[in-house]
Amino acid sequence: MKRNSRLKINYFILEVIAIIAAAIFIYPVFLMFINSFKTFREVIIDVIALPQQLNIDNYFYVIDKMNYPRLFVNNILITAVGITGIVAFSSLAAYIIDRSRSRFTSLAFLFIITPMLIPFQTFMITLLKVMNIINLSGSRVGLGIQYWGFGIPMATFIYFNFMKTVPKEIDESAFIDGATTFQTFIYVIFPILKPVTATVIVLDVMWIWNDFLLPLLMVNDSQKTKTLVLAAYNFVGQYNTQWHYAMTAMVLAIVPSLIFFVLLQKYIVKGVVAGSLKG
Amino acid sequence: MRKMVVLLVAVMMLVGTFNVLAQTAEIDIFISMPEYADPINELIDTYQEEVNNEVEINYETTQSDYPTLLKVKLNSGDIPDLFASTSGKEIELYKEYSYDLSGEPMMDTMLPSVKKAMADADGNGVYGFAIKGNYFGLIYNKDLFAQAGIEKFPETISEMETAIEKLEAEGIRPFTSGFSEWWVFKHLFQHFLVAAEDDVQALVRDFENGEASFSDYPVLEENFFHFVDLVVEHGDNKILESSLNTEISQFATGQAAMIIGQGPWVEDSLIQIDPELNIGFTGYPVSEDPAESQVISGADQAVRVSSDSEDLEAVLDFVNWWYTSDYGKSWFTDVAGVVPPINAEIPNDYYQIIQEGIKAAEEKGSAPLAIIYSTDSFHSAFGEAMQSYVGGNATKAETIETIETKWQEIDGSN
Numbered sequence: 093m094k095r096n097s098r099l100k101i102n103y104f105i106l107e108v109i110a111i112i113a114a115a116i117f118i119y120p121v122f123l124m125f126i127n128s129f130k131t132f133r134e135v136i137i138d139v140i141a142l143p144q145q146l147n148i149d150n151y152f153y154v155i156d157k158m159n160y161p162r163l164f165v166n167n168i169l170i171t172a173v174g175i176t177g178i179v180a181f182s183s184l185a186a187y188i189i190d191r192s193r194s195r196f197t198s199l200a201f202l203f204i205i206t207p208m209l210i211p212f213q214t215f216m217i218t219l220l221k222v223m224n225i226i227n228l229s230g231s232r233v234g235l236g237i238q239y240w241g242f243g244i245p246m247a248t249f250i251y252f253n254f255m256k257t258v259p260k261e262i263d264e265s266a267f268i269d270g271a272t273t274f275q276t277f278i279y280v281i282f283p284i285l286k287p288v289t290a291t292v293i294v295l296d297v298m299w300i301w302n303d304f305l306l307p308l309l310m311v312n313d314s315q316k317t318k319t320l321v322l323a324a325y326n327f328v329g330q331y332n333t334q335w336h337y338a339m340t341a342m343v344l345a346i347v348p349s350l351i352f353f354v355l356l357q358k359y360i361v362k363g364v365v366a367g368s369l370k371g
Numbered sequence: 372m373r374k375m376v377v378l379l380v381a382v383m384m385l386v387g388t389f390n391v392l393a394q395t396a397e398i399d400i401f402i403s404m405p406e407y408a409d410p411i412n413e414l415i416d417t418y419q420e421e422v423n424n425e426v427e428i429n430y431e432t433t434q435s436d437y438p439t440l441l442k443v444k445l446n447s448g449d450i451p452d453l454f455a456s457t458s459g460k461e462i463e464l465y466k467e468y469s470y471d472l473s474g475e476p477m478m479d480t481m482l483p484s485v486k487k488a489m490a491d492a493d494g495n496g497v498y499g500f501a502i503k504g505n506y507f508g509l510i511y512n513k514d515l516f517a518q519a520g521i522e523k524f525p526e527t528i529s530e531m532e533t534a535i536e537k538l539e540a541e542g543i544r545p546f547t548s549g550f551s552e553w554w555v556f557k558h559l560f561q562h563f564l565v566a567a568e569d570d571v572q573a574l575v576r577d578f579e580n581g582e583a584s585f586s587d588y589p590v591l592e593e594n595f596f597h598f599v600d601l602v603v604e605h606g607d608n609k610i611l612e613s614s615l616n617t618e619i620s621q622f623a624t625g626q627a628a629m630i631i632g633q634g635p636w637v638e639d640s641l642i643q644i645d646p647e648l649n650i651g652f653t654g655y656p657v658s659e660d661p662a663e664s665q666v667i668s669g670a671d672q673a674v675r676v677s678s679d680s681e682d683l684e685a686v687l688d689f690v691n692w693w694y695t696s697d698y699g700k701s702w703f704t705d706v707a708g709v710v711p712p713i714n715a716e717i718p719n720d721y722y723q724i725i726q727e728g729i730k731a732a733e734e735k736g737s738a739p740l741a742i743i744y745s746t747d748s749f750h751s752a753f754g755e756a757m758q759s760y761v762g763g764n765a766t767k768a769e770t771i772e773t774i775e776t777k778w779q780e781i782d783g784s785n
């Protein structure tokens with residue numbers, strides 16, 4: 093009885109700490125949200141005050157100004173191309189690397205995952221140069237394809253760790269039924285990987301959707317290819333920033349990815365746990 | 372499988388040819404200052420409608436990371452036809468990529484002060500043009516000064532001290548400073564720098580080479596620091612937390628009578644908060660000589676024409692049209708709402724700060740823009756040094772020493 097109540101107190105303290113931590117993390121987002129309903133005057137005079145009235149004029153202005161529907165489509169296209177490639181290539185790679193273990197595959201694995209350690213800024217110039225030559229810069233599909241290169245290392249790593257826990261007997265029974273390697277992967281293995289796929293998709297959607305520097309480098313040239321986050325930054329000027337519009341634009345830019353995250357986050361936990369239990 | 376590969380290669384080659392075939396002139400613009408995106412888009416549309424609908428103009432803008440991005444583009448060979456830098460010292464930095472505009476028709480309308488800001492280190496050539504001119508000075512609230520019974524704005528430091536007393540007697544806080552922004556310090560400091568020596572470019576060069584020091588110039592060693600002390604003593608409560616936004620809100624709501632380190636660019640924000648605001652604009656009192664209290668005018672930004680542009684003719688046609696056509700000339704005031712960098716009429720109901728700036732320059736002359744002769748790398752170090760001084764972490768002597776060393780280290784040739 094005594095021990096039980098002590099445990100309860102401990103849990104209570106932990107919960108309080110968790111709530112405080114959550115509040116600290118959510119506060120800037122909260123500020124962004126409330127300031128998107130204020131006028132410029134209200135933002136400047138008191139940034140932490142609640143809006144005097146729920147004013148949605150900012151939203152109408154910003155949606156029209158940044159050409160929201162068009163940029164939304166751009167974001168969807170870039171993210172979809174990126175995610176499709178990352179999932180397809182990494183899951184296949186992880187499958188083959190795990191199933192046909194040899195010196196060559198472990199070397200290949202090493203080559204695939206080491207780029208995670210290389211900072212983006214170090215090869216930024218070369219990247220732009222190469223992308224200009226092969227015509228992948230200034231295009232939405234081109235940018236999506238570039239994300240394959242940036243996303244595959246991490247995704248392969250996650251897939252590989254999970255793949256180790258999938259028994260080889262499953263492949264063997266598929267082979268006995270006459271499936272080819274590719275068929276085995278598509279019809280048997282890939283469905284088993286679903287929780288990991290969900291994890292990879294959620295993590296990468298959050299990253300690609302909200303990315304700034306790479307799109308700035310590649311697709312900032314024209315309204316036709318721009319992303320939402322880039323357009324939001326156009327309210328930030330040399331000296332002056334139109335804070336009320338910038339905040340509104342940021343809300344509009346990140347909310348889709350937040351909704352996506354909330355809807356899929358239960359899979360993320362599953363995927364991480366599934367991968368980590370048996371190493 | 373092989374069929375697919377062949378198909379893929381064929382498609383890629385087709386795309387390649389298609390790109391080669393599209394041979395219309397193309398102008399790629401990549402400049403900072405997104406706050407002028409709307410006016411510039413309007414300018415481009417007008418050009419395409421009225422002058423040349425064959426040319427394709429891609430306009431790209433960003434403020435954050437602009438210098439990094441520009442360097443990446445230049446280094447990867449993806450050089451924009453029009454790009455931006457600051458004027459003055461930075462002209463030299465991108466000179467090899469920039470076309471010398473001195474033989475172009477746009478020289479007829481460009482103001483001499485703008486041309487000077489676009490010259491290289493030896494004072495030759497015009498390696499850029501300006502989207503806007505600018506004024507720098509002290510912004511004050513005319514109504515609050517009238518309320519305190521101050522009829523003439525203080526032109527000397529001792530007059531300023533009297534004015535501060537009168538304002539405080541009325542319960543008005545004299546200053547709001549924006550001292551958390553590093554660039555506020557450079558805007559303020561240049562007024563003292565131009566008072567120190569007539570040829571300010573040479574003076575800056577002396578500082579860079581270690582041949583000049585603050586102790587040679589009482590206006591820098593004494594007056595500048597004295598003025599900063601006055602602002603600290605009679606300014607915002609949390610002085611190092613005061614930003615541009617603080618300045619705008621304090622000034623526009625009538626809680627402070629003067630703004631430090633700002634110019635025409637804040638007027639839109641001020642008027643959004645209080646449309647009735649009665650704004651005055653003049654030079655800083657820098658000494659006991661009223662004649663030295665001048666506004667500063669000039670162009671602090673430069674737009675450069677790439678000398679390697681594939682469609683150089685088309686680019687030059689466009690920028691010349693910008694500076695010499697009727698629409699282009701009126702664009703600066705009617706569309707962009709900036710200080711025109713050309714000889715142009717200012718409408719009577721124009722921005723108060725710009726009108727006051729012009730008036731002050733006509734009455735007392737204007738001083739040259741000194742900040743353009745140093746890089747922003749130095750200026751941010753300068754701002755940090757001044758922030759430690761303002762925060763009480765460094766003495767005046769230490770601050771001066773830091774500034775003098777940084778000037779040599781960052782901007783000096785060694």
